[in-house]
Amino acid sequence: MTWYPTRLLPLALLALTLSCNSGSSPTPAPPTPPPPAPPTSTTFTNPLLSVGPDPWVYQKDGTYYYMSTTGGNIVIRKTAKMTDLGTSVSTVVWTPQQAGINQRDLWAPELFFLDGKWYIYYSADPLCCAGHRVHVLENTSADPTTGTWTYKGRIANPTADLWAIDGTVLEQNGKRYLIWSGHQTEGAGTQRLYISEMSNPWTLVGPRVELSRPEYNWETIGEPDVNEGPEILKHGNKTFLVYSGSHCSTDDYALGMLTASSTADPMQLSSWTKSSTPVFTKNTSGQAFGPGHNGFFKSKDGTEDWIIYHANPLTGQGCGDNRSPRIQKITWKADGTPDFGTPVALGTALTKPAGE
Template sequence: MTSLFRLLPVSVLAFTLACQSSSAPPAPSPAPPAPPTTATFTNPLLSVGPDPWVYQKDNVYYYMSTTGGNITIRKTGKMSDLGSAVSTVVWTPQQGGVNQRDLWAPELFFLDGKWYIYYSADPFCCAGHRVHVLENASADPTTGTWTYKGRIANPNQDLWAIDGTVLEQNGKRYLIWSGHETEGAGTQRLYISEMSNPWTLVGPRVELSHPEFAWETLGDPDVNEGPEIIKHGDKTFLVYSASHCSTDDYALGMLTASSTADPMQPSSWKKSTAPVFVKNPEGQVFGPGHNGFFKSKDGKEDWIIYHANPRTGQGCGDNRSPRMQKFTWNADGTPNFGTPVAVGTALPKPAGE
């Protein structure tokens, strides 16, 4: 039998097919394409972020850096996703009724069942910056109430101080910071003092390091600052920043001690005569320093986070951006940070991400 469609004019045939199409149920929409997956990331992690710090707890990373006017925490399950992490302002001097300015280098710790933040600020008195302490009893440091505990300083040696960090060794706890020897002295030195609780120092302050090598004395004033602790095997390492941040030659130095030594004894520490992490001009890494450390999500890799400028001559401002890279360990147990990786280089994400 001859097909009906062959007997119909073209216009009628088109109309017939159109009617059939309109009465038929619509075809299902194709599934949206899966988002691209990648196993790499690139530096910088954020466009701005001087003095970066990372603390890990319960499979979560808490990131902080200098903002100047407040204290902010970014919370993320993956460090490679820091750029999209939720950012929460947890404290400002105005909220706390505290008169301060120029808030620098906050560091977060979980001690004795509570959260503590150590940060540097100018309290409009006392010849400039001091290290201050906040406390929060909430399970999540981005929630709850932060309480100002005051300045942390030795009663008879309350001098200019910044960049407080915590060392735990031999069952005791210590604060390490960068400060002046006397009021008005410009050179920044590294000091240590024992803590009786997270906001109180007891006993004397002891100098552990001062700028002495040529690579520590570039710019004005001479600087040792940003002390950070990392332990490995039977050693404790104090990694610090040297030379002034106004120079491209801001770099990392290192002190080494036994993990069982008395850290209050300067003789317990051996200072490296050469820097352990320096600029990479070809890779747009100028003035790398003020670092922190963290483990990969699977706990098997060691990572350093630090700030650097993307161009020469940018100094101490907000051009400093946070970068991170994996590092290894030498045969003698010391860290090998390698060379700062060039901006835009694809790097494998931390293991477990």
């Protein structure tokens, strides 16, 4: 209820009131109402954290689990609201120097809840085998920030156990697939996107199919040529594979996209249509250089789609810890494809995700 201050009485009426009360106890003054509560803020600004390369978000039962590259371990932040990420609890859930496991340069962890268990897919150099591979952890606890994470080993196609990073999971037509960035042959520098079917959350079967390679000018800036960071976004009757192109050392690291029907066989290259132009690029006046390696999540009430990505605040900062996580709302075009817009300038007030 809104409180309005009492208006001043006319002087004559005031005098009459005083004379009527003379000789009697003074009338107690009405209690002073409490000041109105300040309105709850409905906006936020990027970045969500000062550091957070390769950000990833997974939602379950009203909770958001955030991860990013730390290099030496795997950390999960848990929050009820994405815009409260900066004050969320941070838990180290895995370090590789245990049980005879020796790994370094841990990159791009992603968390999934599959078949009633939690799984983390991450990239690391196992100090063998010509460099990085994708690895899998498993946890049977209801909360992925508690319980024990068990190392399930490397996940690799049986016919091509080659350098690989940035594994993510696609579920389509009742099957699961791993999509990752890898090399065509040992020693090859160019990073391509591959897909293989999964028989369980830590095992690949069948052929390895190339879905994309750097071929357009915007994908070949810096060395080596790169397609990496594949992520899945679904909307209506379409499945989108959004990936990062060009090298992260450049300001021109950006997002590209493949599109398929939501019922198509994702193992068939013909199922996918590749955009010839990037779908999300730098905003130099807004302190967003090299935006990429993204993820997706729904708003708290489930009505909105949001993108999370990293970017550098200054030019020439490359692949280091200056990359900070930022979020913004996705809109949808008439043809059902996503419009990511332009990276919003740092410090711009944005409306919080619906339901926060």
